[in-house]
Amino acid sequence: MSLAVLRSRALAGMEAPAVSVEVHLANGLPAMNIVGLADAEVRESKDRVRAALQNSGFEVPSRRITINLAPAELPKESGRFDLPIALGILAASDQIPAAALDGYEFAGELSLSGELRPVRGALAMSFAMLRQHADEDTSARAFVLPWANADEAALVTDAVIYPARSLLDVCAHFAAKSDEARLVRYRPVPSAGPPVYPDFADVKGQQQVKRALEVAAAGLHSVLLIGPPGAGKSMLASRFPGLLPPLRQEEALETAALQSLAGSFAIARWRKRPFRSPHHTSSGVALVGGGQGPRPGEISLAHHGVLFLDELPEFDRKVLEVLREPLETGAITISRAARQADFPASFQLIAAMNPCPCGWLGHPSGKCRCTPDAVQRYQDRISGPLLDRIDIQVPVAAMTPDTMAQLADGEPSAAIAARVTQAHARQLSRQGKANRKLTTREIDHHCHLDTAAARLLGDAMQHLHWSARAYHRVLKVARTIADLAGADTVNAQHVAEAIQYRRGLCDH
Template sequence: VPGALPAALAAARAGRRRIVVPHENATEAAVVTGIDVHPAAALSDVIELERRGYDTPPARVNADRLFASGARGGRLDLRDVRGQLMARRALEIAAVGRHHLLMIGPPGAGKTMLARRLPNVLPPLTLPEAIETTSIHSIAGLNRGALMTERPFRAPHHTTSGAGMVGGGANPGPGEVSLAHNGVLFLDELAEFSPSVLNHLREPLEDRFLTISRAAGRLRFPADFMLVAAMNPCPCGYDATGVRECTCADGARMRYRSRISGPLLDRIDLFVNLPRLEFAELTSRASGEPSASVRSRVATARTTLERARRHSSGAHPDARMLLAEAADRLALSARAVRRVTRIAMTIAAHDGRTAARREDVAEALQYRPGAELTTLS
């Protein structure tokens, strides 16, 4: 039944000693401590359990074994990606700092391929994260009675409605932003989504949760996800790419880009352009760095970044000087300055340092949106 795990959590918090769930839900519910979980196949089994005073042993699970059985192996791997070194680095920096990322490039550049490999370079779910993530999917009726041990990756189609994206309905349930909690929300062909649907993302991107109000009350769903989006530079996909001549009229290009509002772009941290791949890169037999190596580096960098934040390491004087020069020359807003600072700190942590240097700020400035998008933000 949907919601067995959150029901077990609520029962444990309420001080209940036991709960009876269907056999299929026993594994997910049994991860909750402080309450006995008894599986039953039919109502007659429940009556028999009550009659016998629940003398049968409750369900037990070994969380460590569950995580081990869900260990990553045979998954999508970054070693399959050819070229696109700057995009790979941007993806890794996003993974370290949990930054939102937008990739822009022609069809076939590798945007989707990179995005789908992001969950496998993120640190593994902790047990509390796994319980929280599984609870959301359990309420939606999407899990199969087991604990989720890998970070979710949600890739809704661009025809998804507002209710499908953020949740809702007569009996409100979680939408894509909540199903991506503790994981990745990937929006491919970003400019093809309805502008009204995209604007629904502003609240969860800012607050990391979503509140749905109905006459019967208010529900709050968690929505702490990494947003990764991909788009073509124009409707035909080839504007300023060097692949082929763009066939779009100026007005069509402007309308296409204006479908993404400035406030949404303002909540995206990293912008990276992917060039077309040369034939030699496409046919190269040399494999890229595997996801396991990148994941280890991301975990180490996150520890360094947390240490830097705790001690307010900040930036070197020459880094602050470059940032001040860029703020004046590029007319950066206060929010843009904060974003560049955060990204520079992440880059420094990625490279093993707790204070940002001038070169970190310089790289962070490279990830600002191009002129074609800056006019919208």
């Protein structure tokens, strides 16, 4: 037999389209050519495959070897095609039985010794394989891949995963006459328990800020914390994921798939809300994603979790502006000349900043010497349109050591999370989504104001010169406050609290 066809997967954004790996042996001078829009990593696989075959004790045919990765118009990248290419050469040269390969898909990078190294996107490939066969109403193939990728690939329920440590292990599976030498289907180990987050009990005082974060968690609202150094902004933000409702199965799979695409998946983070905290020197591409073969950025890696931007005014203004669309849509489209990729980006923004350039404005020590113009220029580094999209803006006051010593431990995260979960459940039963995601028409339908509340909100909008967007965001925050109180109608008390959460920078 001089032709072998195996199946693998490429990556295109969140998708993992099927790829046929066709290997043909022909007479002529010994050579190995790879065609099918392969990038440098794939073209280099011929040297890795040749060395891996020889060091595993196989013969590399002294013939002209042509490897086609179909479809030809689909870009192929990374070393995931090493394993199917090596097996294709062995099958085409009758060194392993070719008939048994049809029931499998393969992915894995080969070392020169023949060991299998992990690849990106194993979870996305496993999910796409199962979904394709469900759509086609055919039996799913088994997936052979490196052992290091078994945990993430097996998270897809009903996927048949056969992990291997080397090329020899895979070949022994197809050449074996007994079950002892075959690969064993991987069974994931059950999780030891719910994810663990830092506890709010560690934070003393700051009751107003904790209340604002509770409201933000209940409605999935974005937050800006404004306060001097050491006031506890980073400490509060790092504990915020522990207030959010538990991830549903489909949400957990989405977050794990994005981590897998970035090569950062770890089974210890399964079902744990992502918490991403990029440095303020990060570029726009690092934040939203990109590259020649587009990969997810920080906003996508924070999907269904928290994106924490500390020292917000220190970020480049152009970098911050790229957040405006994802904050509204919950997704990002990365367009390049050769390809386009869509990534989800439904993250919850928690930002922190100092009130002035020196940071000490409003501190009890009175150390601030910044002029009003300097304070205004510093705060103006955050554009009005971006600030308008942040639902809750709350000051974080500094506390003296004597005050902290007299305070008891704070309320534990579990108690706050229980109230958040109840409020979130009310939103799902009423409208099927969190309050943050309500459209204008849905706001009119679900955010009913009594007479006093409507008058108060109208006066505030006129006095504070709010935009229509700010008006609707205050309505959504007020609706969340009402949900925490178990109220069906938004009253003046709920609106008054929501108005206070829009005045963080106005107080400085």
